[in-house]
Amino acid sequence: MVGASVRVKGLTKRYGDVVAVECVSLSVERGAFVTLLGPSGSGKTTTLMMLAGFVVPTAGEIHIDDRLVTLDPPYKRDLGMVFQNYALFPHMTAFDNVAFPLRMRKVPRREIAERVERGLELVRLPGLGHRFPKQLSGGQQQRVALARTLVFNPRVLLMDEPLGALDKKLRQQMQLEIRHLHEQLGITVIYVTHDQEEALVMSDEIVVMRNGRIEQIGTPRAVYDEPRNNFVADFIGETNVLDGTIIKAEHSRYRVRTSAQVEVWCAGEGGLDPGRPVTMIIRPERARFVQSAESDNCLPARVEEVVFVGELIRYLLRLPSGEAIVLKCPNDSRTPDHAAGDRVLVRIDPEDIRVLPPLHSQPKEDT
Amino acid sequence: MRYLYHSVCGLVLMYLILPVFVVIPLSFSASPYLEFPPRGFSLQWYQQFFGLRTWYGSMIFSAEVAFLTMVLATILGTAAALGLARAGFRGAEALQTVLIAPMIIPHIIIAIAIYGWYAQLHLIGTLWGLVLIYSVLAVPFVVITVTGALQGLDPNLEPAAMALGANRVQTFFRVVLPNIRPGILAGAILTFALAFDEIVIAIFISGTTGTTLPKRMWEGIRTEINPTIAAASTILITVSFVLFALLETLRRGLARGKR
């Protein structure tokens, strides 16, 4: 049976009157890759620091492998942690860095040498053990940091924006490498990042946080395709937001009138009554140009700006209501060649328009 | 214009540095009184210095005082800096002000305050009397250099060590200490220099028994006009230079290590 590796209940951290994390509850399956995603100040790092034992929570409980660890000091939790700037000990060689946790655990010397070598091979750095951190490149330092945390077989691997300091190309390469390591070792990973793309690429499950609270938990697909609110929709991927009013409700289908007085079919969770103002969210890549009003769900618009991005073309359109909408079309022969000023028709499938209660009925960010 | 600017700077630097080098040739003078340029070369003033217990004894005494001050102030200051490093706890700022105070209060005030009190405690002219008050003066220097070193330290190193299983003591000795050692050494050197050179407080509390080298010179300047004082000065200058060179080596090594 696969049980919960990490269970968190009602975890809260307040600094005076400032709430950093508010009542976060979470259960992480053994062997899962879970990402805490959110903008800065969302409480994701504080949550991770509480898991690791560096921040003492104000309230709440943390269980690791069904053992209560809330009051344990960091060095008794047996968790591996990778820091944003790697935190390699500058006065020790790569070998000594990797050997450090083993020495702290009084592992016999012969075994240490063996395990360190294996650890360095695991991250594809064999033979570089004699180098000091400053003699290694950023990517290499990152690998040493990984080897250092993996070498003592921690119960959970915590990672705090570990790729933040790398350039884009290296970051993408390391993302895949970390994924592979995760698959290979079957270790539970809790990963913190503010980069939604990274979260989508790497995770089994994403926990979206804002203002110290969890906004949504779900698979990458679920949080992308079925965001529970505007914030999630906007934070993960690019989103168009339009206003409208429900005129007809049919189990999970709604007929909505947009501010431009066009009626469209939309998808959404049940429970919204006709007459209710709503917001509609549309992913830019899910809308496409059509020649004529061949079917339902078309919006007339005018092209305002065309940006060539390479693999795709980005159109900024203006609806008659004055609302703006962005379209991303693949750069292929089927995409018509529109220029600024052209009048166009845009079609969106009903299941690609998600209806949500309007912005103002959702918790707002403090200003 | 540019020429003028450079010559002004040159003159100012001469003004800054020249007096230091006037004293050195004087100490090798063969003449019985202060004459410049000195007539002839002799080591007679050094012979005088090392021949008189009042002179060389005071130098040894100063070295003892400086060494003990260094040990005491470095331990106290390093601990304080470590405690203050992760600031933000109640009273941290007040404590910081207390620890900086000895740097800004005029020494003449400290001197008479300590003088009156030490007289009651019979600490005038004692080794420990000097060591204690010099340590008070020196602690801020150690706090500042060690704090500087701690600020240069990656704040994640300690958490990393703990996450890897090191307890607090292990974390300090295996991770923190090796990385702040240059800061601690710099503080120790400053402390030694301060205690070796201090004069204002010494005038009051270094009595007839425990006379430091600067105090002995102070007495000498007012009574003797022979160049023994120049010899004593040269010795003080040499000690300062050695300490300064140590500090610079340390700093350069540190700068290289960071690259």
Added chain:
Amino acid sequence: MPGSSASAVTAALLRGVERREEARRWLLVLPAGLFVGVLLFFPLLRIVSLSVWDPIFTLRHYGHAFQDPVFYRVLGVTFKVSLLTTVGCLVLGYPVAHLMAHARPAVANFLMTLVLVSFWTSLLVRTYAWMVLLGRRGVINNLLLAVGLISEPLPLMYNLFGVLVGMVHVLLPFMILPLYSVMKGIDRSLMLAAQNLGAGPFRSFLWVFLPLSFPGVTGGCLLVFMISAGYFITPALLGGRTDMMMGQLIELEVSQLLNWGYASALATILFVVVALLFLAYRRVATLRLPSGAS
């Protein structure tokens, strides 16, 4: 499942963990804090109390000070010497700091070493060197006599001139170092921008560099003034009888006249002045260790 009482217990335990962490830090700072507190603040408080208890509460020592013409003269000299020293240090230190901030690293390093060598040399040694240089039969007078520029030794020492020469020399590093650290932080492209916008080298200095260096100027000036006000050794050795400064008066009252009450009152007044200057200094600069190490 733990009920609410159990979670209250957890919360209390968590607070305990936090408190222990705080206590640990306190324990590290406490020895130094107590040490300085007892050895410095106790005697200082004793001085303050001596100034007002003699043997019962009295303000007569302060009254004495504020009625005594000697006190006013000493205060005047202290102020005058401190001010002139500050101006002297600024005038001599500014160009040097400027040069250091703009020179090639090797040159800047060399200049810094010169400043620090002077700074590190014992104050007593440097003051003694000035006695050798400025004396009646000192180096400078001998030189001038030999050249024939003067026929009689000039009075270079035991007067205001001697004090100022010595004080400016001793305190110059305290001006140069803060100036340098501020100037070093001024973005050089700002000067280039000013010149690109049509200001000549002199005007770009006047309108851009000079105002930006003001924090260093105020910091350095306050620091030098503050140290000057409490100075003792240099004026005692290079000054004349009429140029007595506050520190010398205090010393005189204590060691020659054994007038502890009055000396304590004077020390308290001096302390208040310096403390006020320090508060002003804190507003413009953070206290840095004047050495190459920081």
